[in-house]
Amino acid sequence: MKSSIHNLVAEASLDQRREIAAVPRVVIQAFCDSPDAMEAIELAAQDRLMARARVTVHSGGAASAVQALQSEPTPSLIVVESRDPAEVLLSQLDRLAEICDAGTKVLVIGHTNDVAIYRELVRRGVSDYIIAPVDPVTVIAAISGIYSDETSDKLGQVYAFTGAKGGVGSSTIAHNVGWMIGHRFGQDVILADMDLPFGTGSLDLNLDPAQGINEAIQDVNRLDSVLLDRLLTKYDHHLSLLAAPVSLERTYELSGDAFDPLLDIAQASAPFTVLDIPHLWTSWAKNVLTLADQVVITAEPDLANLRNAKNMVGFLKQVRPNDPPPKIILNRVGMPKRPEIKPRDFADAIGIEPIACVPFEAHLFGTASNNGQMIPQVSAKSGVSDILARATQVITGRKDTKRQKGVRGLSQLVGKFTSKVKNQ
Structure with a gap:
């Protein structure tokens, strides 16, 4: 039964x-x-x-x-x-x-x-x-x-982004998707950097926040929509950053429900909340991934990422039986001279078709990172921008109100870069 x-x-x-x-x-x-x-x-x-x-x-x-x-x-x-x-x-x-x-x-x-x-x-x-x-x-x-x-006030959607391994670019994907939701859909977005000691949200957005997520979880009894608004650093008209403290002066031993009050208030404060979750496996990380409306796992096409992604998908299906499975994004596909698992084989192994295959574009991503910009700000007409825009549509279920004519479909772009990988 x-x-x-x-x-x-x-x-x-x-x-x-x-x-x-x-x-x-x-x-x-x-x-x-x-x-x-x-x-x-x-x-x-x-x-x-x-x-x-x-x-x-x-x-x-x-x-x-x-x-x-x-x-x-x-x-x-x-x-x-x-x-x-x-x-x-x-x-x-x-x-x-x-x-x-x-x-x-x-x-x-x-x-x-x-x-x-x-x-x-x-x-x-x-x-x-x-x-x-x-x-x-x-x-x-x-x-x-x-x-x-x-x-009735719990209207916002919470998207949790995490990596199958550390350093696979999950934060970069999360920051770009958050920016695109605000820029292309005209919706307010809270981007929460949950990597407390090593977060890169302020670097990627070229901001210098004085306070942020640490203050939001220190005294949950004081946290409300007014305090949250004070802790947010505005990036533009729609996107706000809840920055990580990025400090090694203390350690962060958090309870499993440490972020629950913050998520409740964020949902009531903005239509979209994007969570940038570091690659770790603690009680609070598991709890946040369980409670999010959608989970997006970024992975690179190698064996360790495949194993970890498969384990994470299995866990999330078990604890979220009534939700759709997590979304998978393959990043840095087609890196020169690196042996890779083909996207088709990766999808067959974990039982989920990736919503995007982001190609290895070292100069583009490096320029964006060093300049504190998003990918479309560096190269709006690049194939990577198109792929991230399509992935954002899939994650949110919304059509791009600012989409330019001539943008290629995700399947075409994935096919192009998959063919590139096969030919290497």
Whole structure:
């Protein structure tokens, strides 16, 4: 049964996931009449969008809920699955209403597709009614919808960029994608440099910030949208940098949830937040990768990158079962005299097609780095600029409002540079 549920979830589009806001910190108790519903809710409880909620699943339907809650405080939300006839279900819900606190919400999973039943349930104060069979995404969407007023400010998308190895250019890709989102889509972007001792965000953007991300995580009790705005360094009208301290005077031993408050406030403050995560494997890095809306892994076409990328993809699929797999970008493809794994073989090995193959252009990237510029600022008409622009569209799901005529498709560019690699 578990595999069939995962197949249903796999069919959910990325757009559907984007419309679902994270569930707030609530206590949820579910009472299920069938093992299928129990499994769907248990899987939903493991999703990153439900990370703040505390979920308990019981066997038995509405009658079990009445019996269990007579002697204990009622939770924030009660989920009830019932296969009983309508008159029996309504009677049990009336009994449940007598013992529930005034603020308790109720979600009913029914097996009858009847608008009359739905209207009667709404009249009795039921928050929502969904039809079985249900999958985890449907359950999460229903619960999120119930708390939509409390989560309506969580509109921003969080993109986490990390490398399969250190030094593969993940930071450069992240900074360019963040710049392109702001420049080409006209959207506000927060670029958070999370490499606290060695971050390059301020160098790549040619900024000299006085404060940044370290202050944001030092005293989370003071952190709010006003303080975050003060800590940001403006690059242009749309892009702002939350800079790393880049100091070796102290070490940074952080808890697993150290960045959670920052991510919450950033999501509420900007449509897009780009996280530049260093190549390390700590509790906080794993947590941030798990919670992000999308993960982008940058890798070079060699064996160590292949192994690491495959391991990271496997981990992320396990902890994010209801999300699309991470995006893969192959960087420095076609480096002269270097033996490489062909992009096709790399994709087959990890089971994911790269969204971009960025060619090795030492002079272009070196010039951009030394000048504190983005690739399109150095060479707007270069093939690399086109590839990064297309990758940005794939990551965000948005069309380029400032795209120039004659820009080649990603598949054409990937094909060109793949052919170049094959001929070397």
